[in-house]
Amino acid sequence: MKILIYSEVTAASIARSLGMPEYSYYFVLREFRPVLERLGEVIAVDDPAREVDAHYAAACEAGQRCVFLSFSPPHRTTLGLACPTVPVFAWEFDSIPTQSWYDQPEHDWRHGLALCGRAIVHSRLTVEAVRDAMGADFPVVSIPAPVWDKFARLRARGDQPRRGPWHIGVPAGVVFDTHNLSLEPWMPGPDAVAQAVAQARGETTAQAVVDALHAEAQAAESAPAADAPAPAAPPSAAPMPAAPDPLRVTLRYLAEWYRLVWRDSLPPACDRALDALRRRLRPPAATPAPEPVSPWELAPRQLSLDGVVFTAMFNPYDGRKNWVDMLTAFCTAFRDVPDATLLFKLGHSKYRSAINDMLMCMARLPAFRCRVVILQGFVDEAGFESLIDATAFVVNASHGEGQCLPLMEFLSCGKPALAPRHSAMADYIDGEVAFVVDSWLDATAWPHDPRLAYRTLRHQIDWQSLLQAYRDAYRTYREDPARYAVLSRNAVARMQGHCSREAAAARLSAFLTIEDNESVCA
Known part of the structure; x- marks a missing residue:
């Protein structure tokens, strides 16, 4: 069996696509691929309209079954292909789009789903929403992204909380940590409106203020007050450079004197030897201090x-x-608790x-x-494992989730959650x-509806309940x-x-091997 797979975002483009629409489908496809490879030959395509039917024709010629899994929502799935096409998508609302706009029928998901004839989703809520629109017998199955297995090594360390501190290397990122950051530049004041206008115009912003404060702090640390005695170096400080050796200085000046006074009388070989000696005895040039790195620029960082x-x-x-809600409830719950940390990755x-x-x-x-840390940037595998190790609880306070990969990943590592029980969760x-x-x-409204017309439902979080969950945890x-x-x-077993x-393979195998007119070559 040939299984063709596609996502708009690829491994080559994910770094510049983070946060863009549909970027998470790449991660879902990546998690499904090892399971799909158990079931058949997996081929990734870059241009479905051009490549899929060519692969399908070759499979039919060889007497093989072939199916195209498009990791994309129905309105972004390539339609009208000869190859059986299955959209694989996440959805967090109780109804799917059943209206179109811009005179484009594909925005009504019933159009694409009817042409495809089946779908794979990631929650029971989405199964119900699809069947409400397409009919109770429409072939749709819930198969969450299979993330559990890749954390076997972390789970092998045991389920007891480990002792810190944990040190996380960030090859290229920014870190804002309230335990060593003044929030004064962001305080509201009489010029708050002017600053907001300036920021909108791209002029001086709080960012520039932070850069200036950062530079001033570094300068202040390196320049003691004029009337203050020089502080004693701590035991861990780097040693001071050794005093110049008197003999070395004498030799250097003697070589220089001979070079200047007797140069014209010396043979070339002696002149070259004195030049080499003079260069060897020259004191090393002072290394200029590195320029301070702006806290806003992506750079190597260390986080403990x-x-x-x-x-x-x-x-x-x-x-x-x-x-x-996550931030304000945390800072309220732990106003006087310095060892509670909220990390926003x-x-x-x-x-x-x-x-x-x-x-x-x-x-x-x-x-x-309490401590709040904001981390933006790439964290390698070792750093991500350290981040999971350091975590006591994973937090979610969203209005709706199609499946929520980070929440599933942390639970798979035995990290209990603070989260609502709605949508896919x-x-x-x-x-x-x-x-x-x-x-x-x-x-x-449906998130891609340009009319912002209220046609579905989301979940509002009870802030007081979130605050109490923080304290109880x-x-x-x-x-x-x-x-x-x-x-x-319980978290490990549940996930x-x-x-x-294993769970995904069983569901996929049963779903993809249904023999009907759309799943086999004519």
């Missing part, structure tokens, strides 16, 4: 984490992710505006002693693996390690049944 770490990974421009190539908004939000809160979140956050339904970690261990083991390769 300790205490009780709550981690959230998300695209900061995705309004569903609801970072404001962001995923978007244009991060400056988002980080600026987060810092402005924190600056407007009452003073807090209702398939695997409950009190046995998480501190459940309450929510209620609210009207909203922290108390459990500190005071009830036995319960924490049970939550951890094995939900998103392991």
